[in-house]
Amino acid sequence: MDIKQYMTRLGQQARQASRVLARANSKQKNAALNAIADLLESSMDILLAENNKDLEAGKERGLDDALLDRLALNKERVEGMAEGLRQIAALPDPVGEISDMHYQPSALQIGKMRVPLGVIGIIYESRPNVTADAAALCMKSGNAAILRGGSEAIHSNQAIAQCIKQGLKEASLPEDVVQVIETTDRDAVGELITMQEYVDVIVPRGGKGLIARISGNARVPVIKHLNGICHVYIDGRADHKKAIAVAYNAKTHRYGVCNAMETLLVDTAVATDILPELAEKYQQEGVELRCCERSALVLEGVVNTVPATAEDWDTEYLAPILSIRIVDGIDDAMEHIFQHSSGHTESIITEDYSRARRFLAEVDSSSVMVNASTRFADGFEYGLGAEIGISTDKIHARGPVGLEGLTSQKYIVLGDGHIRQ
């Protein structure tokens, strides 16, 4: 197979299909999404059989249990996929929304209309449910999608792709609206991320290695975040109870997620009041504490700590490990965040009006919070209704990315024979 030729064909087909989809009304798009949901459920046996092929092959290749678990489908997970599609069908359609319409002194009426980006490339790893989920988000926002899943999930993804194609057909939409790359050849990814004529944006979903590789080589814009080094800063005027609750939740609610806190900053004014109690709670959960010299001193004799190295402040653990640093007030805390944050999510715990206001204005991260757990940084919690990812870039989409992040706005201008003088 000539990969370049194959990918160019996919790109051209996607571009053509995207024009038809951009014109499709909400009813037609929702009909397709609901049809795909029904087809996934009625194809349960085929999906599980094809998934089994992937699982068998994975075991033979010696994939570890965690990876096999991510790869596995069962009745519940297939129903979950179908349910996800129906939820996306129920969301408001972002396409065609008109805003800021106003008259200019020229008497022209000028505003903005929300439109699809065009063609979106999604690159992901082992979970087959991403195939249905990503396809649905692209479709609903009026974009054609080219999907590239992990090679270990190829049979599952192709079976899901068949349901998608059938559902599109039933709703009289072109089958090429969603194309799942059929080859596991790595060169296909290289083509996908450089086909600027055919692909408008790339969304990588997966581990850091995948995302770094893609954003390093892409010529097409990428919506991504690389790291989630999130901070909670317990200010000198924090409410004791809120501080304990939020700092505990931000670390221990879930470890392997990008919005978990990785570094706790505590104002020296409240360190002896708050840190020992908090550290005991962490210790009960088995969280390893990597401490700066001052915090180690405060915790001496209370819990076991490990000395933090310079590297710790720049590490996303995604594990029951927390780095702790005592700082001298809000300026010191914000300086630490400036130096070490990945720009994902930071939260201040304070009852002080002016410090809350400063933290909100001055911390340059995709989400900035007051008295709330970083774990809330999520498209569903923010009311987006869906999430294709979280962006720590500043260009285009920032923070949790829902349907709106997969669209753009063009200007529309209504006149009555207006000419420029």
Add this chain to the structure above:
Amino acid sequence: MDIKQYMTRLGQQARQASRVLARANSKQKNAALNAIADLLESSMDILLAENNKDLEAGKERGLDDALLDRLALNKERVEGMAEGLRQIAALPDPVGEISDMHYQPSALQIGKMRVPLGVIGIIYESRPNVTADAAALCMKSGNAAILRGGSEAIHSNQAIAQCIKQGLKEASLPEDVVQVIETTDRDAVGELITMQEYVDVIVPRGGKGLIARISGNARVPVIKHLNGICHVYIDGRADHKKAIAVAYNAKTHRYGVCNAMETLLVDTAVATDILPELAEKYQQEGVELRCCERSALVLEGVVNTVPATAEDWDTEYLAPILSIRIVDGIDDAMEHIFQHSSGHTESIITEDYSRARRFLAEVDSSSVMVNASTRFADGFEYGLGAEIGISTDKIHARGPVGLEGLTSQKYIVLGDGHIRQ
């Protein structure tokens, strides 16, 4: 001079200065802008003397008259620069604007806050006034700027840079908020467009060659448009008078601008009614008409025409040349636009409600108009108050880019000790 080292230093200084500027309030930024305006006027003699050095050197190097004219400063042009700065000072400050603030079911209050992008690199050609103008737009939107003007304007740009530095100082802002690259070495541009750690976005202002070169090699996102191949489509239900007025204005109001019409599409139903009258008006202005076979037939014996070649439909003339094609209705017109448009601006002339609605929804360009001249596609005409450029990209900023296009939005989340269950 070690260019890499020099540029890295500028980048680091810009990043540091951007943090201070991001915190500066509107009053302080406006004070700096007004101070610079005053300094430009009070430094008139120095500016003209330094500009004269550039002009002398340019003449020696044999620059043509058009280039020398763009390069030249005089009393009026310096006053124009100062006036431009005062206008930017008078615009509303986009930074800190909060929108979409609402309560979620979790009782968290969630919204978006507009923030600067950080550091903006501007690369431009001979006009020295861009130095003041671009610096002011970046400053007002809270961004530090690194400016790289044409080598032929180096003395003028450095003299303007001195006024900017002095004005920043008078307003107690860091001088590094605006840095004008002091070397004419081309490698400096290569560094600027690849310093992802220090530069958030590049805005090239100049000819197609410059923009293509930069966007081909940049690793930093670029806000740009390459071509302005704008279309006017005179529909079968167009008002005769409006059609003539708009099509004439869109071509002849100014030739060398990106929003001038380059191709006229006319529905076959009104071609014999409208084209001869319009063609005569073009001929009086000396516009060369490059016609498809059918339009050439309609104009036979009326005016001189030239047969259009395939290349004509993809050419931005920026000159008194127009390509004309007769099409079979709106679908044919939109297909031509899809194939040949650069995505800048297209206008339909029609009294038909449904066709106007379809054209607005289906044409995928940064500005889509009904019954208005393409010449209106401009930040000032759209009420943005300023314009750093026009973007034909779909990611981030699209269409005329004002202050808002130089900003981003972060999420802000207000809680009361909220933890995720």
